Amino acid sequence: MVPEVDAVTGAVARLVGTHAGDVRDVGAYAVLQGLLDGTPAAVGVMSPTMRYLYVNPALARMNGLPAEVHLGRTIGEVLPDLDAKEDVLRAVLRDGVPREATSSGTTHAGPPGRRWWHGAYHRLEHEGEVVGLAAVLLEVSESRRTQLELDAARRRLAVLDAAATRVGTTLDLVETCEELAELFVAELSDVATVDVFAVEGANGAPHQPLDMVRMWRAALSHRPGMSEQAAILRQPGENVDYQQGSMVPRALSERSPVVVNRAADEEMARQVSSPDRLAVFRSVGLHSVVALPLVARGSAIGMVTMSRHGAADEFSPEDVILARDLARRGAISVDNARRYAHEHDIALALQHALLAAPDAPHPDIELASRYRPAGSSVEVGGDWYDAVALSGGRTLLAVGDVMGHGVQAAVEMSQFRALLRVQARSDLEPHEILAAVDRTSTKAGIERVASCLLVLVDPATDTVTFASAGHLPPLLVGPGDAAELVDVPVGPPLGTGFGGYGSVRRRSDPDRVLVMYTDGLVERRGEDIGESLQRLTRVGLTAETPLVRLVDTVIARMITDKPEDDIAVLAARRRPSAPDRT
Template sequence: MDRQRAGDEGAGKGESEDVGVEAPEGDPGFWHVWSARVRELLGQILDGTPAAIAVLDTELRFRYVNATLAHMNGVPAAEHLGRTVAEVVPGVEAREDVLRAVIADGIPRETISSGHTQADSPLERRYWHGAYHRLKQDGRTLGIVGIVLEISAARQEQRELERARERLALLDEAATRVGTTLDMDTTCQELAEFLVAKLADAATVKVLPEHGTSRTPRDGSLRLRRVALAAVPELEVMMRPLGRPGEYVDHQPGSSVVRCLEAGRPVIDNLMDEQDMGNAAAHTGNVSAYLAAGIHSALIVPLTARGHDVGTVTMVRAGDSPLFDETDAVIAQDLAGRAAISLDNARRYTTEHNAVVQLQRALLAEPGRPHPDIDVAYRYRPAGRGVLVGGDWYETVALDDGRTLLALGDVMGHGLEAAVAMSRYQAMLRVVAAREPGPDRILLELDHLLHTTAADRPATCVIAIADPRRGICTYASAGHLPPVVFRPDGRATLLPVPPGPPLGTGHSRYVSFTAPCEPGHTLLLYTDGLIERRHEDIDASLCRLTRIRGCPAPEDLLDLVLDRVAPADPEDDIALVAARYNRA
């Protein structure tokens, strides 16, 4: 073949020119006799198509390229002819094994090739889909025809979709493994361990101190509390000298953590030398330890929830691990955002929990004093760490006629509102008890007052009024569990006090119940947190309580009851009152 049709920059406007080349020595005769007319017709058909088309001989040398392929390769059409694919575009993985297989057996094939041609491209890597079939004449193989379409954009979209799916899968997994409790330190440790398993060789979670916890350093540095630290086994020993959970760390101005929180976005520090690492670190004293551990890359991500900063996560990679990149930063920021909400929830819960506990302890610390002939003991045990404090309460009132009132109640619900409602019930009881003679009348008056004041939290309550002079004790219940009397012979008996409706419902009626109040008998009042169990009938729970034998002093009885009956990790608060009539 002495001339070859090829398009130049004007080919897209329908203009083209014949490009003459000398046929390489030894070429098959077909290429020598390819007429100008054939080349012209082929050019009219193929130069205008958006598909890149090439004809190659059996040695994989270009014999024809259209304008699209020339533009795609960034090489003029004439400079293709007589040269192999590897010579024209050495940066492309052209899958010559597939092309030679088509020449050998004649079976058409499709394949994906990738790399970079001589044409400029902003893409990190380009991809092409090629379809090839063999050319034959008179039973003789002449070469192959290839039709190539660039699929870089589609491939990039596919990769982005795959990355999005991976990020979603990672976030779904994190949702089940991070934030499993309302304890802040536990949540931080879960986050650090998850990041080490998925993204980093080591991870540290630090949080901003709560107000009043620690003073702000005077040198302008930023103080954070290191809450959690995790590392792969190879780094675990080396990371120990760098700090431990619970201590405060002051970060120098301009350090990576400070820059991260000021900008509100991730900071990537890669391939740091000793000076860079000293500038990025919290303080320069740890630089030698970082270098000794082989740390070469760091990623710091802010923990931000509901518009305010919670803390930071610092991840590092060492040894043969790759450097952090923007994709890692996006994934880490997604994880940190989810975790920050859990941390903020934990901090809010902890703040409310501590406030409620302090309020409840203050209210329960000073119950009224009984008359001297009644020995009374109290005990309060809050629910497990993951449960909001409830509204359990108790009270003792020494009445003017020598009687002593004992009361124990449980406001429905948990949290600060339940604790506040508890204080309201307690205060009302003291007022009503001074003017009403019997426990049933006291409950009726309390119910009326709470109903008329639109109390939105009903409560159960049991009242016992001990009358030592008459040797009796009178009871009334507003939906509460029955009292227990422990007799001197060691037997325990549930008292059949009729349970009326809970307080606060309005228009209720309560019935009193009177039983002997003899010296040596010990009365026990308790809230449902003591005996209730999931998947257990209440009668079985009460039976467990009455199986306790012995009649110790009130303080000892409470210890015995909590030891033998109370659950190890109660799901609800437990309040107990034990009283013994001591008059001979």
């Protein structure tokens, strides 16, 4: 036995008052010995230098080693895989304040896997001398595992709740994928990518290579300071080809996560997108990857791939379970965005096909027009403009907006436009044309209503006649930067069946430009419409500007951010009549 063991054993003997021939003291020591040996709590005594002096049978069984093997050795020498919180023990020896701590790790006994113990520690003293440290430990593995499971469940619920509020905030496919990748990085990984299936003939991918699975990278996210790890990957907007048999095709085929944790180079080369990229991945410390299929409504629509690098832990089973649940939630949002994008593209193509350019007016009228959709995150509206050449040198200009968005709005826009063209050739006044279209559209069963502004330009009489069905007033731009809104009587929208339209007539002025528009040009959330219209009069337009440039200028100056609605603008200017023109 080492000298310090003898010294402290002698001190403990003195503490219990053991003297040769003293029957009472020997009996007291035997009672104390029986108490320590018989208690189910693990009890140990350590020297001031943190070496075992005494280990009761319960502690010996817990550690899986005989008591005598402990004596004279440190905790680390006896149990190298145990986190014993030795800093707490040293603090107790230093200041004498009792403390409690929970240690964890593995011993030489018991079931495999991590276990937990809760210990109480106090300093032993004799005649003012620190003689050791006493420890009483109880195993709390069961309650600790239960607590960890509860904590994991709470974390899963918190992350899934975050997915519900942070992913799918728009119907834009790229933004939705970016939100999903950012959430994976925030909760689980160093780097995350989101890929969706490439569209035939799109994104520079007319054909899929043989023996490869081609996807389109929609998003990439990484932790701060990991730009080098992210830079080696295919960037958003590029195609990514995965070798057959690698983890991404497997995950898509099996519809379940595929995990590669700290695999050897040979195995990792089979799992990544291409074997020749393994060296690049290893150069930035990549060691663990998880591929998670995005499956919605029974179909695989994409893939989330997350990775860990450097000193980060490998992915645990709990990480994979959380990631799988997160991918399931995210897949619904991604699929909604994909479906919306498909419908949006159809509606936009339909609207462009139906809208095209306005008909050619009479030679007396110069026109310029622009249609600007709100963007992929907002549904296509039913905005339109038109010009119809009538008898007697007259030209009817029209701008309208069908209520609502989507394919149906675009279809009904074409119906209103066709009705206007038919009625315009009946030599009716603008307010009479609106009344006829209102009656006809109601009888025809067109479900949506539409606002419309008509302007009849008559060079023969030097007049311009205005009529409105629930539409915003036109703008007259004069020389310099003079601009005014025309006060037009406003009737109900078309399709209501109420009728009641009026007209206002003004002299035509070749020195002025007429600007007609839909509400997407001026309306802003949180801004009064009157303020919006006054802002339009102050944008600094001039009638001398070429019409195309004037239209582009008014849109650029009125729309400083992503537009909230579709915009249609039609600008017209009278050309001076030739002397022999009727």
